[in-house]
Amino acid sequence: xxxxxxxxxxxxxxxxxxxxxxxxxxxxxxxxxxxxxxxxxxxxxxxxxxxxxxxxxxxxxxxxxxxxxxxxxxxxxxxxxxxxxxxxxxxxxxxxxxxxxxxxxxxxxxxxxxxxxxxxxxxxxxxxxxxxxxxxxxxxxxxxxxxxxxxxxxxxxxxxxxxxxxxxxxxxxxxxxxxxxxxxxxxxxxxxxxxxxxxxxxxxxxxxxxxxxxxxxxxxxxxxxxxxxxxxxxxxxxxxxxxxxxxxxxxxxxxxxxxxxxxxxxxxxxxxxxxxxxxxxxxxxxxxxxxxxxxxxxxxxxxxxxxxxxxxxxxxxxxxxxxxxxxxxxxxxxxxxxxxxxxxxxxxxxxxxxxxxxxxxxxxxxxxxxxxxxxxxxxxxxxxxxxxxxxxxxxxxxxxxxxxxxxxxxxxxxxxxxxxxxxxxxxxxxxxxxxxxxxxxxxxxxxxxxxxxxxxxx
Amino acid sequence: xxxxxxxxxxxxxxxxxxxxxxxxxxxxxxxxxxxxxxxxxxxxxxxxxxxxxxxxxxxxxxxxxxxxxxxxxxxxxxxxxxxxxxxxxxxxxxxxxxxxxxxxxxxxxxxxxxxxxxxxxxxxxxxxxxxxxxxxxxxxxxxxxxxxxxxxxxxxxxxxxxxxxxxxxxxxxxxxxxxxxxxxxxxxxxxxxxxxxxxxxxxxxxxxxxxxxxxxxxxxxxxxxxxxxxxxxxxxxxxxxxxxxxxxxxxxxxxxxxxxxxxxxxxxxxxxxxxxxxxxxxxxxxxxxxxxxxxxxxxxxxxxxxxxxxxxxxxxxxxxxxxxxxxxxxxxxxxxxxxxxxxxxxxxxxxxxx
Numbered sequence: 005x006x007x008x009x010x011x012x013x014x015x016x017x018x019x020x021x022x023x024x025x026x027x028x029x030x031x032x033x034x035x036x037x038x039x040x041x042x043x044x045x046x047x048x049x050x051x052x053x054x055x056x057x058x059x060x061x062x063x064x065x066x067x068x069x070x071x072x073x074x075x076x077x078x079x080x081x082x083x084x085x086x087x088x089x090x091x092x093x094x095x096x097x098x099x100x101x102x103x104x105x106x107x108x109x110x111x112x113x114x115x116x117x118x119x120x121x122x123x124x125x126x127x128x129x130x131x132x133x134x135x136x137x138x139x140x141x142x143x144x145x146x147x148x149x150x151x152x153x154x155x156x157x158x159x160x161x162x163x164x165x166x167x168x169x170x171x172x173x174x175x176x177x178x179x180x181x182x183x184x185x186x187x188x189x190x191x192x193x194x195x196x197x198x199x200x201x202x203x204x205x206x207x208x209x210x211x212x213x214x215x216x217x218x219x220x221x222x223x224x225x226x227x228x229x230x231x232x233x234x235x236x237x238x239x240x241x242x243x244x245x246x247x248x249x250x251x252x253x254x255x256x257x258x259x260x261x262x263x264x265x266x267x268x269x270x271x272x273x274x275x276x277x278x279x280x281x282x283x284x285x286x287x288x289x290x291x292x293x294x295x296x297x298x299x300x301x302x303x304x305x306x307x308x309x310x311x312x313x314x315x316x317x318x319x320x321x322x323x324x325x326x327x328x329x330x331x332x333x334x335x336x337x338x339x340x341x342x343x344x345x346x347x348x349x350x351x352x353x354x355x356x357x358x359x360x361x362x363x364x365x366x367x368x369x370x371x372x373x374x375x376x377x378x379x380x381x382x383x384x385x386x387x388x389x390x391x392x393x394x395x396x397x398x399x400x401x402x403x404x405x406x407x408x409x410x411x412x413x414x415x416x417x418x419x420x421x422x423x424x425x426x427x428x429x430x431x432x433x434x435x436x437x438x439x440x441x442x443x444x445x446x447x448x449x450x451x452x453x454x455x456x457x458x459x460x461x462x
Numbered sequence: 463x464x465x466x467x468x469x470x471x472x473x474x475x476x477x478x479x480x481x482x483x484x485x486x487x488x489x490x491x492x493x494x495x496x497x498x499x500x501x502x503x504x505x506x507x508x509x510x511x512x513x514x515x516x517x518x519x520x521x522x523x524x525x526x527x528x529x530x531x532x533x534x535x536x537x538x539x540x541x542x543x544x545x546x547x548x549x550x551x552x553x554x555x556x557x558x559x560x561x562x563x564x565x566x567x568x569x570x571x572x573x574x575x576x577x578x579x580x581x582x583x584x585x586x587x588x589x590x591x592x593x594x595x596x597x598x599x600x601x602x603x604x605x606x607x608x609x610x611x612x613x614x615x616x617x618x619x620x621x622x623x624x625x626x627x628x629x630x631x632x633x634x635x636x637x638x639x640x641x642x643x644x645x646x647x648x649x650x651x652x653x654x655x656x657x658x659x660x661x662x663x664x665x666x667x668x669x670x671x672x673x674x675x676x677x678x679x680x681x682x683x684x685x686x687x688x689x690x691x692x693x694x695x696x697x698x699x700x701x702x703x704x705x706x707x708x709x710x711x712x713x714x715x716x717x718x719x720x721x722x723x724x725x726x727x728x729x730x731x732x733x734x735x736x737x738x739x740x741x742x743x744x745x746x747x748x749x750x751x752x753x754x755x756x757x758x759x760x761x762x763x764x765x766x767x768x769x770x771x772x773x774x775x776x777x778x779x780x781x782x783x784x785x786x787x788x789x790x791x792x793x794x795x796x797x798x799x800x801x802x803x804x805x806x807x808x809x810x811x812x813x814x815x816x
Binding site: 019023027030031033034037040041042044045046060062091116117118119120121122123136137138141142165190191192193194386387389390393394397398401405408409412413 | 478489581806
């Protein structure tokens with residue numbers, strides 16, 4: 005057996021694998037166009053504009069935790085209270101992990117303690133106290149013992165009184181009309197179970213008067229991450245709408261029905277990325293109880309988050325998200341290629357396994373194989389060219405088209421130089437950045453396996 | 463050429479993406495043009511400017527619209543023109559517009575497979591509809607897309623007859639929340655005609671999902687006979703219907719309603735009891751205070767919560783009852799009384815409203 009007999013079929017398989025995966029991503033990008041078209045037609049409809057803000061809007065409980073918020077608890081809470089919507093409440097959980105958050109909130113919003121007379125749908129770590137605000141009757145604060153993110157959110161949802169829930173991540177800045185925009189699909193279609201809004205990436209800050217200030221993207225890693233985010237989150241999610249298979253919502257921009265949430269047992273307290281896990285479980289739960297519901301993502305930028313500025317932080321975030329996805333998909337493995345779960349089981353699940361979990365491993369393996377093959381003289385220039393075109397070149401083209409679609413659709417890029425910079429990042433993303441991130445993602449897979457074995461061994 | 467298939471696959475998708483980028487660009491430009499069209503057109507032609515100022519007659523408005531560069535712009539201007547033109551000339555302007563080729567062409571889109579073309583047809587009809595358009599409006603009212611349905615509903619302001627109104631009433635139970643809200647608003651404008659139609663339909667043997675929609679319509683219409691029929695449904699076997707009855711009755715205070723709500727506070731379904739407790743808020747009456755105090759010890763949290771808030775909204779008698787409940791024998795009633803007693807007035811108002 006020579007090296008060629010192993011390498012040639014392996015590398016050919018990887019080439020075809022990436023050709024199929026990238027073509028599917030191109031298809032998702034194409035599906036985003038009719039979604040945008042439909043969305044614009046509705047956004048321009050004067051009758052629906054008239055109904056925004058009407059009594060038809062579903063009342064919403066916004067739930068948030070101050071964990072991972074070192075300071076700025078007051079500013080964050082004020083931002084949530086300032087959202088535009090006729091009927092909503094804000095429930096903030098502090099669990100000791102957030103330092104002086106409760107004391108700051110107490111001072112700023114004139115909190116007073118109320119008795120613990122709330123329903124308990126989900127068991128959580130003990131709640132120490134509930135507080136209401138004399139300054140903002142819409143605000144409820146909960147002080148509880150330290151737990152996970154999911155545990156904190158479950159405690160908040162226990163105290164929520166409205167039939168729709170929106171968890172708000174503390175690292176997200178919301179547009180004032182975020183709730184109105186997220187509510188719109190519920191107004192249009194009774195079969196909507198959950199609405200996702202994408203938290204866009206930007207170099208963003210808040211002015212003293214509350215306006216959002218957008219700065220230029222600075223740094224190679226941030227630029228590449230933004231392009232990758234646009235491609236795989238903003239546009240592909242719209243494409244998934246067409247296939248009724250949206251799954252991995254970014255945290256903080258998810259609006260769902262409380263009754264479904266109670267039905268599926270709340271957030272998993274052990275889950276580090278509860279939002280994404282929830283989306284998979286909602287699909288499963290609704291199918292299992294025989295409800296044919298949609299989980300659309302809206303294209304509007306309803307929220308903003310700052311991209312981590314260094315490659316190490318980006319890599320760690322990717323690892324965390326991927327580990328969460330692996331855990332969530334593994335727990336729901338029976339949905340994979342299961343026709344009972346419709347497009348989600350037959351298309352989305354296989355894509356998530358192949359495109360997000362297996363792909364980074366094959367990508368790293370492929371680069372190693374290509375180098376070995378070239379050094380050993382196994383591959384000629386035509387194969388090398390075809391391989392790089394399929395794995396790297398195709399990716400560049402998809403990123404470039406994403407930037408083009410973004411520039412046309414959202415018109416946030418005022419200057420030609422901004423578009424040129426994004427184009428440059430689109431190319432750089434496929435050459436260098438993506439490979440580094442692939443290594444991070446591949447190691448996440450092995451780390452998760454190791455963790456799983458450790459858990460199995462007790 | 464061994465790997466030509468790679469180039470072919472990539473090439474095919476690039477062509478597809480290129481075409482879609484052109485489509486997207488066209489859509490975006492046309493959207494911008496419509497948005498900016500009125501302003502540009504107004505700036506370009508003196509007559510359009512005068513149209514917006516409201517000092518043109520019907521013929522002059524029509525001339526201004528003919529000068530509009532784009533049919534979408536003309537549609538937007540037509541809407542403005544109809545608002546601005548002298549009241550006496552509105553009907554004649556609508557009739558003249560109906561004969562315009564671009565208007566006829568847009569209305570033909572009512573048969574299109576593309577929902578945005580049907581939407582454009584419905585929007586245009588909402589400006590110029592008349593008796594001959596009846597069948598088209600009927601069809602658009604039953605459209606599968608909510609935006610088309612609501613635009614078709616707007617046509618009723620221009621032309622409505624019995625059959626069109628019946629179609630709207632009978633479709634209420636299937637409409638999305640936004641469309642239903644809008645349709646209820648439009649139906650309220652035809653209360654004298656719609657009232658008797660609703661009265662015929664509010665019967666205990668009607669399907670519950672339809673009855674639910676009719677009950678909400680009756681509340682929106684504020685028709686005394688319909689509301690009396692609604693109150694009679696307070697013992698309907700279907701809980702969703704009773705919940706709807708309790709919800710709408712709370713906005714129509716009166717002696718009969720008060721008695722109904724008091725009896726609904728003993729309903730076997732907790733949702734009905736919670737709505738009834740909410741309805742009794744603010745009705746300062748000895749019977750309300752007694753019944754709400756009793757409901758503080760209900761088995762369901764929401765009923766206890768609503769009863770507590772109800773008592774807190776009743777002024778002195780309610781507050782006294784709440785204070786007394788602090789020593790209630792039932793632990794849950796004590797907890798709820800403590801919770802509500804601890805709330806500020808603003809919190810009570812906010813929680814009662816929500």
